Amino acid sequence: MITKELIPAEAYILSSIIEAWALLKTENEIIDSVLEKYCSIHNYRKDQIKYMFKSGWDWEE
Numbered sequence: 001m002i003t004k005e006l007i008p009a010e011a012y013i014l015s016s017i018i019e020a021w022a023l024l025k026t027e028n029e030i031i032d033s034v035l036e037k038y039c040s041i042h043n044y045r046k047d048q049i050k051y052m053f054k055s056g057w058d059w060e061e
Contacts (some may be wrong), residue, residue, distance in 0.1 A: 012037050027055035 016037040020030040031053050035046045 012041060031055060 013034060016034045017030060020033040025033070032046075034053060035050060038044065038049065039046055
């Protein structure tokens with residue numbers, strides 16, 4: 001997973017990624033679980049920050 005903005009790799013982000021991956025979730029489901037966790041801690045809506053997260057190694061739009 002890569003981010004478009006500078007976001008620290010805090011424990012809750014890493015935990016969300018690892019838990020979703022361990023449950024064999026798809027890339028989109030993993031991103032969604034990270035969005036849910038990030039929003040619950042930072043008081044955002046998913047539609048406000050969805051642009052910041054992407055799966056893969058390269059940020060091609």
